[in-house]
Amino acid sequence: MSKYINKAVFAQVLALILVILAVPMMAWAGGGGGPFSAGTFSAIQVGLVLFAVISAWLLKGKMGLPMPKLIQAPLLWVICYVGFRIILTPPIPFSLLAMYMGVCTVAIFLYCSLTTPSWEEFSHPIAVMLREDHGTAKLSRYATFLIVPGLIAFQTYSQMLPSFGEPIELRTVHPAPPASINLHKKTYNLQTAENPFRVGEDGNYLKVGDEAQYFGGNAWTGDVPKFLQQVQQGGTVFFGTAGCFFCHGDNLDGKGPFSFAFNPIPANFADPGTISQLQETFVFWRVAKGGPDLSREAFPWASAMPPWEKHLTTNEIWKVIIFEYWHTGFFPRTWG
């Protein structure tokens, strides 16, 4: 018993010092209040991780003082929590944090019970705490039976407290499109329609992927290839005629000056999970019909996107789509 307690105390003190030093410093620096630049902050994080690894190695390998599993487990849990809650910025929503920490909790339990010696090391102090009748065991038993129900009671109380926040909406961001839409007196089959301005130098349809040759070029110089001419005209719609940038941002990252006035906020085209996952016709449908035509699964009107069919021509809609893919460097989804 004593060997566990000695090692536990030693390792616990070390772990606590690490956590006490690291957590507030990271919160302070990460929150923008610190004197560190982003690069220095990353270097500090790497340094702390290295310090922890080297300390563990020294303790186990050189001093013969491996950290007991019962201490490793909560320490690992705290490290995971700090990583997901503080180091990972911007902060992730609580639902995702709960999922990640759920996985980590299970993983830590599995880690402690991977082998029989490991499990015995982990469970023995718990068994002692539950069964033995001497001072330390008794004390830790009483403490456990006070702390654990206390934590559960606190959690229950926190959950029952009335909240004034807006309720969570599990909104479908990419609802299934209709089979076809009517636009300016013409019907477009969304399964088969193609962007008429996706053309190469020979004037023929440019296969998706082949436009990569134009990525990185400047569409606004004098004599540019046909494809870049379409990009230029689409850019004019984005920044001029329609003013898409007010919401979707100069960099198409959904951070335009108006963006934070809306809920949900505008789509971020620069993210690999938006337009690069969709067919061009899907984007065509969204631009043309906007929020009012969203399907029931995506809450019709739960988007401030105007129905641009009322303000833009069909050609302008196709061209602005060409511009969006070109600017972000993504390719639309195809099934060919």
Add this chain to the structure above:
Amino acid sequence: MLNVFGESKKKIGALILLGMFSFLALLPFAPVATSLALAEEEAAVVEGEESDEPKMGKDVFYKEEGEFGPISGPPAPTMVYPDDYGTYGDFQSRTIIWISNQQHLYFGSFVLAVPMFVWVMELIGIMITQKGDAKLGKKFDDLAHEMMKISLTAYSVTAILGGILIFSFLALYPGFFRYLSGIFRPVMHIYALLFILESGVLYVYYYGWDAMNDRCGDWKWGHLALGTVLNAVGIALMVMANTWVSFMMSPAGVDAEGHFLGDIWKVMHNPLMVPVVVHRILGNAAFGGGVVAAYASFRFLSAKTPEEKGHYDWMSYIAMFMGILALIPLPFAGYWLMREIYGYRQQMGITLMGGLLAWVFIMQATMIATLFITVNYYLFQAMGRMPGSERYYPAFKFLLAILVVSTISWLTPHTLVMTPAELKAMGGAQHPVVGNYGVMSAKNTAINCMITTTVVTFMIYQRCNVNLKVPWAWKGNIFLGFLISMAYVNILFLGVYGYYIPANVRIGLSVPQVASTLTVLFVGVTVNLKMLKGAEPVGEIQWGKMSVRGAYALFMLAVAFTWTMAVMGYLRSSVRLHWHVNEILRDNSPWAFTNPLGYAGNINSLNVLLFWTMLLFVFWLSALATAGKKKVEAEEAATAGTAVPAGSH
């Protein structure tokens, strides 16, 4: 006993028997031709047409040749509530159908999967006996027999649940059932006849086991041939039931109004039929392995003697191994199915993967990750009973770390659940870091890493209790290290590269990723086995000494299989949205809406609970029979004045 192996005339006898049963199995299909002829005749006089020329309808799926067919039945009815729907009090009729269907499917899957294992086990037993190790051969034979015993009890439950399902359809969805049975009329009787054939073969196979094995040993190969027929009939039954389901998702062989166009094969061979069938066969096999492993764990935990513990420890390992063999290709079959669904209807694909039902895939990812982690955890525990495995203990935590990082990557959702305040704090609907893990490139990478890691764990398991003696062992180890490292590098590189290329090319990248995984599986395991040749054992496997955590892990594995099946069943069914038969027969009942995830989660959990409650009853019955047999044996032994053998199985 099996004193006749190697005699070719017995094999010939077995082949003749197999031929006879195959002929019998084909007999039910004979009336199809008559049905088709009748359909064409009916078409000529449909709806009082006086012309000799049958009225033609345009197929909703088949194009060019075979696009038109004679209208041979009534159109799909316009369903009216409450006339075409029945109710039981305030219960949702759909939920009643859902539960009865799921329970029937669980037991059906189980009783179709077990004969596959039994057949393999029996064959292995025969082959081992032929090689001269009669004791081990009998062990496999007994294992197969015991597996069959569980299946037999479950077979009766399946039949009862099938009856409940049919009556539920007739009582609650009579309009729908009338239409569907009208479309499938040419083959409905075949299903019934196959079921009778399956029952007959099953009973002869099970009850004739000892007779064909011991008293008439000459018939062992014949018995195995019966097993072949049993599996063939079972798969045929499953294929037929799947054609109804896949027809509801992606109808063919009918026109836009739902008229049957006279060709039942087109109805059955609808666009999603083949991938659904392949996915189902693999799923059944994996599920069956999981359930048998859970049974063996149940018996392991309740065993009273070391012999019993040893036997059930071994049985659980074999069953788990068989299940995993089917589990490894399952994600790829699922991937193919999704691709076919996208190919069939873009809307259906987006509803599943990016829209209304996208969160179900997060649930599925959680369950599949649970399956792989559990398998690895079981193998780690199983190594605890193998002397010499201590050398590999330090590697376990790194393998676990790969699995956990892959899991976190795999279950990161594309659409996050968050409050408006969280959304604004994050600066957009997608997180700039974790958002990258919400797309398919990351998911494919994660699952391939998990499967590769599982294979690595298995290779460690194979070698952990021996010292290698082949002279080229060090070269082999370098080769294996290189192979495994390169597989991980290739999988990761292609995963990252996938972000920079068009989606159609990105989908193609899954092939080389899978190729890396399969190379490790086939080449790695083969080289590993070659290296084990002549190896010096550190110690024998101590069957029965596995930790209880390993046994519980197998329960977890089986429950995870069950829950995955439930959740994916909900998904496959919900993707039809408000259609009974997609775009043909509309659901006009009050339950045409898609159930929310919370409700689906509750019903799925209820289904899992119901299944396991019934299954525990089946396990208990099997244990009861064994206990009775043991008691008789013990009494006989006592009467004879000899020692009581410990644990017959």
